[in-house]
Amino acid sequence: MRLSQSFLPVLKESPAGAEVASHKLMLQAGLIRQTSSGIYAWLPLGNRVLRKIEQIVREEQDRVGQEILMPTIQPADLWKESGRYDAYGPEMLRINDRHGREMLYGPTNEDMVTALFRDDVKSYRELPRMLYHIQWKFRDEVRPRFGVMRGREFLMKDAYSFDLDEAGAKISYYRQLLAYLRTFRRMGIRAVPMQADSGPIGGKLSHEFVVLAPSGESEVFYDGKIEEVDLEREGLSYDDAEALEALFREATGVYARTDETHEERYWDAVPAERQRTGRGIEVGHIFYFGIRYSEAMGLKVSGPDGTMLVPHMGSYGIGVSRLVGAIIEASHDDNGIVWPEAVAPYKVGIVTMRADDADTVAAAERIYAALGEAGVEALYDDRDERGGVKLGGMDLMGLPWQVVIGPRGLKDGVVEVKNRKSGEREQLTIEDAIAKLSA
RNA sequence: CGGGGAGUGGCGCAGCCUGGUAGCGCAUCUGCUUUGGGAGCAGAGGGUCGCAGGUUCGAAUCCUGUCUCCCCGACCA
Structure with missing residues (x-):
């Protein structure tokens, strides 16, 4: 591309109102412009980066699942079925269409994907399945900040797994764990899996993937031992359940937590010379939550012996637009952004x-x-x-x-x-x- | 949602306290001179001072309301 023909508005001065480096640099280098609090337009340069990140996520997800595309606007009924409509609170943007029907701009898609799956899948033979999509979400944050890292509208990859039982669901979880490790590695950043709270989605098994950067939102504590582990396992097949489980144990067996789940008594057990602390940005989150949605929404399939089974589910998110900011946080200097080659515009x-x-x-x-x-x-x-x-x-x-x-x-x-x-x-x-x- | 702050040419700001019809830097346009890390000189264009009321002979400036944006905290992919 010729710069003389580009829409690439570079600012000489650092814009007012931006606090963290990535936000300043994204505005200054002409990647984004804000249109409302926490909502941004992506200009050509920023859009190219966003698409590159999206494509890496897509390629790695295609190895473990199938891509779909669900709408941004959802009917409220779906959320009433799962019991989340009232539970979600003012973070959810609720809107009415011209007929007065209650709709909402989706903050996530568990409810919808569960309904879609339920309506067409009737047999255990059709499990397991892993579906994902990359779509814009909206969460009406009380206080958006840090540019695209904490926006209200954001692009997210969310995947959903359906398995016959807990054992199967864990395999799906391990697959996503590996897919995530490979995804972030390809982007040229190190994202450490950390034990997480399962939060409002509710769950049993949950890890956050955290990019280490000085301006991170949460404090992180981890055992330096994890830096020595070859987490991406080049040759490892997604069909090798045993190896996947071994990887899971190794990747999550060392202490690595954010301030939310940090516990001194375990931390103290980590040898002092291996104790690492810093700040981190959450760029991905994986959950296994069992039958929370399948049960509430009546998703069940016939088992081999004719009895009905309630599938176990998990969901797996990657903040695609947030990653643009997170990568800059992890990779910049006094003169500007330093893009890893894989995501450079x-x-x-x-x-x-x-x-x-x-x-x-x-x-x-x-x-x-x-x-x-x-x-x-x-x-x-x-x-x-x-x-x-x-x-x-x-x-x-x-x-x-x-x-x-x-x-x-x-x-x-x-x-x-x-x-x-x-x-x-x-x-x-x-x-x-x-x-x-x-x- | 609690606390604080800000809205003045495209961007960054001053002016407001002590009302008198808007200014600076950068950017833009024209001309000339320049040209290896953000050039110089000369000239030009561009703003109903967020919006709505009010006070006043007169409001960017004072008063009231309202909208938007930002910061700290609580909350969060």
């Missing part, structure tokens, strides 16, 4: 130091075209701006690689390739630069 930023120099422009065009042919996503700053402005903008936007082209280098036949994260610069010929960035 573009891999390469191309900068011409002198837009009035024909050789410089020709070299930039050549590199831009070559990267395009190689399928490398590049943002080409072809504006007639001073070099410093462009370099500052590139650092702010945080693209993993920058190619800086100017007469000074071209005189010696080279361009500069800079790594945003390490700051390392290399002088390469145009061809070498193209080859390096296309790799």
Whole structure:
């Protein structure tokens, strides 16, 4: 993409009203704009990141489940069936349609997915199943803050498992645990599974996935031993129940809790040199809650012996839009965002130091075209701006690689390739630069 | 929901206390000079001061109401 043709409003000054780094940087680098308290429009740059994260989540979820898409607007009756309509409180946005029917903007989808499943699944032969969708949710938070990390409207992946019994449900839980570990790893961040409260959804088994960042919302305590465990298990098959259970024991067997569930007596048992504390941002949450919804909503299937069975369920959420902020919290510096390559809006930023120099422009065009042919996503700053402005903008936007082209280098036949994260610069010929960035 | 604060050109702010018809920086536009880490000079455009009432000869400024946004806390994917 050419910057001269982009809608990419970068602010020179840090906007008022933003407290945490990710919020400031997202506004400043032109990723989002607020439209109401806790509600944001995603501009091109932010939207690209959001889509990349969404796609990674989708690919990993497709290995354990099937994607569906449920509506944002739900009928209140569904929630009355599960008994949650009154329980949920003012966080739920309730609306009436023109006929006065009670509707709501879904804060989550357990009720709806249970009804959908109940209406069509009648036999034990059709279990287990895992369904997920990636959809916008709305929770009318009393006090939205921290930009997209605590918005009212947010994009979330939520998956739902249906199993014949508790043993099966646990396998589903383990599968999601592994899927989550792999998902976050692919995004270039470390998310530690921590024992959690099951909260208002209610449940028996529950873990939060927490990204460590100084500005995190909750305090976390964990045993450093978890850093040594290879949690993603490259070769591990989702069909290997025993190995999954072993992974679960290993991943959750060490002490790792947020301040909500922290208990000194267990903490004290962790060797002092391995005690790690810090702050964390919750980016995912997995629950096993048994028959809470299936029972309330009349979901049952015929068992092998003709008796009716009530399926055990679990739900598994990932805050997709929140992750955009969380990743920035975990990866930025004084100059701006530092995107992990997997979620960067573009891999390469191309900068011409002198837009009035024909050789410089020709070299930039050549590199831009070559990267395009190689399928490398590049943002080409072809504006007639001073070099410093462009370099500052590139650092702010945080693209993993920058190619800086100017007469000074071209005189010696080279361009500069800079790594945003390490700051390392290399002088390469145009061809070498193209080859390096296309790799 | 309790406590606090703010709404003034696109962005960031001053002016308000002590009413007299709106200003600064950045951005934008034009011209010239510049050009390897956020250029300089000259000129120009752009605001019914959140909204509604009220007081007054006169309101951005004082009073009342209202809406919105932000911060601390409680709450939360």
